[in-house]
Amino acid sequence: MKITVEVSPDITYKSPGKFEETRFEKIHNEIFKNSAEASVIVAREIAQLIQAKQAKNKPCVLGLATGSSPIKVYEELVRMHKEEGLSFSNVVTFNLDEYYPMSKENNQSYFYFMHQHLFNHIDIDPENVNIPDGTVPFEDLNQYCIDYEMKIKNAGGLDFQLLGIGRTGHVGFNEPGSHINSGTRIITLDHITRVDASFDFNGIDFVPKRAVTMGVSTILRSKRIVLMAWGQNKAEIIKRTIQGEISSEIPATFLQNHSNTTFVLDQSAASELTRNKTPWLVGECLWTPELKSKAIVWLCQKTNQSILKLTDRDYNNNGMSDLLASGGSAYDLNINMFNVLQHTITGWPGGKPNTDDSNRPERANPAKKRVILFSPHPDDDVISMGGTFSKLIKQGHEVHVVYQTSGNIAVTDDEALKFAEVCNDFVGEDESKINFQAVIDFLKNKSEDQIDSVEVRKLKGLIRRRESYAAVRYIGLKDENTHFLDLPFYETGQVKKNPIGEEDIAIVADIIEKIKPHQVFAAGDLADPHGTHEVCLNAIFAALKRLKSKPYMRDCWLWLYRGAWHEWDLHEIDMAVPLSPDEVMLKRHAILYHQSQKDRVMFQGNDSREFWVRAEDRNKHTAKLYDELGLAEYEAIEAFKRFTY
Structure with missing residues (x-):
């Protein structure tokens, strides 16, 4: 698509004007x-x-x-x-x-x-x-x-x-x-x-x-x-x-x-x-399966009705008469949509063995899958999919969690100083790999705009690393299946990161090549305010593209989860994993092992709630939306979208 405003040779600008499909809009x-x-x-x-x-x-x-x-x-x-x-x-x-x-x-x-x-x-x-x-x-x-x-x-x-x-x-x-x-x-x-x-x-x-x-x-x-x-x-x-x-x-x-x-x-x-959110209110639509799902979910929410209660009048009164005409009747549209949503729900995120999988989001075979869970920061795994993470382990899959960055800049100076002082009192600088007294001196004299020293960044990274080990051990993962990539693009010591480089992509590709997964879970949350999720996802995309010709990649599916900032809309969800009350509590406790991120979150975004509260509320809200549409009522649901690369 090109910008319609052109620069003429004498630098006179043509007015953009309006265009038909944006009759609601007042700016080109x-x-x-x-x-x-x-x-x-x-x-x-x-x-x-x-x-x-x-x-x-x-x-x-x-x-x-x-x-x-x-x-x-x-x-x-x-x-x-x-x-x-x-x-x-x-x-x-x-x-x-x-x-x-x-x-x-x-x-x-x-x-x-x-x-x-x-x-x-x-x-x-x-x-x-x-x-x-x-x-x-x-x-x-x-x-x-x-x-x-x-x-x-x-x-x-x-x-x-x-x-x-x-x-x-x-x-x-x-x-x-x-x-x-x-x-x-x-x-x-x-x-x-x-x-x-x-x-x-x-x-x-x-x-x-x-x-x-x-x-x-x-x-x-x-x-x-x-x-x-x-x-x-x-x-x-x-x-x-x-x-x-x-x-x-x-x-x-x-x-x-x-x-x-x-x-x-x-x-x-x-x-x-x-024109993007509700295009049927603007004009005629090309009713793709995804747009049908989006429209029917919207109609349920607007009329405050479950799917199977929608009538012909509901469709006609809300700009969907052409959808109704093409679908035959409200009943046919409703039952098809109900089945689509119902088929997204599974308690077997790695696939249910020895079962007809034709209407399930994941394959039944192989029964025991190799799984990589990529986590941009050292807590996105449990925040975004802690319940699914636990299910995959309990159901016998070979699960590997891969932390893409150290997360060191998200540790406050006060938190690092506390750890440095404890370590200095306990072991002394002669026996330690980090000169803790130098760290203490640096943090006590650090100016507002000063970048952390290498030793301070190392300590902050270790804090987050040990929190991650504690969290995934609680879920049931073995230490040898926990990997830390410390991607170079992140290690600048400041919020602004370097562009993704060849070394970053190669490191991600190497871990995929080593594990040869059947499933890859990755953060698809591009609303992350400081962009690390987007860079980490791009590194995964680039690595998968590089490895695409490998035989094992033919059996590898990519599932995207959302992070702390946003959730998939219902019509976007391809796999909905229900959580029991006990699993919700397990997820909460796993998140709380990340103590450095609990009380003083440095990158809070526009939401003042702690991460465990955000995650819990979001998962319960997704379950409530499924319930309101007339599907089974669950305590909470974690949502995923399949991405074809």
Whole structure:
């Protein structure tokens, strides 16, 4: 799919306008399979604009954003500079915002971010780089902001403004309540914004409470605006921005007033839009089996009825008359859907031996399977599928748990200091492989933005490793079936990780080659706020692709579970594993062995509940949804989706 807005030779922009299938929508948007594909398209539009301006011997004035959304755009622009000769000699940039107070040297500053991801790698004139200064004395800020506005105006205004969006609906740091006529100014950050930033700062206590930001009116004066959003956690605010009424409570809705704006989204960020979530309310649909399942589950929830109680009138009154016509009758549609959902339920996640498996989610043979459970962090295994994990062991399968990263950055300094002091008192530094006194001295004198030393990271990794051993021993797994990969991409000592590399993929491929599994379970939770789940999953995909020609891979099925952040929708579930009350309690206790993650979770996300509570509530909610649709009532259910690679 291509962005419909084109850059003409004289840099006049065509208005995106509306298009028929988005009659609910008030802002033009394009949806891509993933953020990488979309980012390349955005980078090409920026490059085309730069080159068109160069042909006219004119400067190209870009408004730039920070955060995770534009990173791949900047990577592509750097690639185009190095490999295709794209020059930035005529480019003038103005960044949207900066934390306040914030020094340029701080690795959490947007000055540091922009130079790390873009400016240090291209031929832009440093004099043409403008980023709000987080060190300006407070009493001088008002004049500084006026001067920043004038500098944009004197440069000819913004030719192109790149935006992300926060869960509060902020663009730049224009938080709820921002006025449409607001200019560059200092602003107090919303609590949700600070929570979302807390994993970058190793805790909310270290996130600045204020920032300097371009105003709404400054952004709206841009000739062209592209807003990017990736991931499930942006889906709800994207829907409210694109389909809702203009309101200062969601500042991004002011973009409805701009005639040349495009939202560039991945499928997850666009998932709540009406044309994606309930397309039968928009127009005629191609009724695939998955869409039928999605629609009927939605209809049950909307009418508050079980599947077998739906009537012809229910279908006709809710935009599904064409589905009803093609299905023959409500009864036929209902009974088929009931059977589909019923066939997802199994207490035998590894397959039930000596049984007809034609209507079961897993194969009966081989009766005893080799299973790999990949866990991105050293607790995702028990949080996401602790009950299924236990069943697989009890039912005699050869189960291996594989922890892909050390998880060391999720251990607080206080927790590490406690362990170091205990170890130092007990063994002394001469007998220890870690110099615990050096660790103690480092942690007691560590500055806010200082990266952990190698020894501190080693200790934090060992804390999580030993917690993992304790948790899986409780479930019943043998120590020799527990593996720690410590993938290199993760070991940076900070939240920002390295890109996935050949070494990471090779390590994952080696463990798969060694075990030759019949089943692989992996985290398919791409809503993980700091991206480790996505990188770990991509490493598994790359390894499976590399090994695909191996004979044993013909018998290997990949099952995806969701982590602590999100659950599969009912229509997406291919295997639902019921848990008894005793199994729910077993899972809870296994999670609680991860003591370093219990009381002070460093990467909490937008949910204040502890991980064991989230997991339990989610599993019970899934069981409740099955019950409300008219299926058997269970205490809890863990859900999985089969992925064909």
